[in-house]
Amino acid sequence: MNGTTTIAEFRDAVLDPAKRAHYRLAWISTVDHKRIAVLYMLTALVFFVIGGTEALFIRLQLIVPNNHFLQPDTFNQLFTMHGTTMIFLVVMPVVFGLANYVLPLQIGARDMAFPRLNAFGFWC
The missing domain is CATH 1.20.58 (Methane Monooxygenase Hydroxylase; Chain G, domain 1)
Known part of the structure; x- marks a missing residue:
């Protein structure tokens, strides 16, 4: 993972509740x-x-x-x-x-x- 997030990925992560939880978990558990x-x-x-x-x-x-x-x-x-x-x-x-x-x-x-x-x- 290169650590960059595209605008489309960010929009999907904000709008979809399932992806929103995954997005938060990805930030919390990042290395x-x-x-x-x-x-x-x-x-x-x-x-x-x-x-x-x-x-x-x-x-x-x-x-x-x-x-x-x-x-x-x-x-x-x-x-x-x-x-x-x-x-x-x-x-x-x-x-x-x-x-x-x-x-x-x-x-x-x-x-x-x-x-x-x-x-x-x-x-x-």
């Missing part, structure tokens, strides 16, 4: 380095939205002096969680996703050396 890289990027995007929501709450607390939107302890916890989310759950998956996508192409390989281990690394 293709490009699809795994896309999964890394989508995961990073989800956590980017979560981290952005945390940043929004931080800014809501700081919008005016003496704001009591968040308790001081909750604010400190939220500030820490925002930093942790953005570094470990956004930046690192983006780096892993880019490396997963580009590195085999740069060295001229067809796929990663151990594709199942690559998929295991994403899911665990």
Whole structure:
């Protein structure tokens, strides 16, 4: 499998419920380095939205002096969680996703050396 999907295959996968389930399973159980890289990027995007929501709450607390939107302890916890989310759950998956996508192409390989281990690394 070369990892590419034509528009007709994508349309059939979206419209037919049986093919839709197969299409989802194909993405979940893939060992293709490009699809795994896309999964890394989508995961990073989800956590980017979560981290952005945390940043929004931080800014809501700081919008005016003496704001009591968040308790001081909750604010400190939220500030820490925002930093942790953005570094470990956004930046690192983006780096892993880019490396997963580009590195085999740069060295001229067809796929990663151990594709199942690559998929295991994403899911665990």
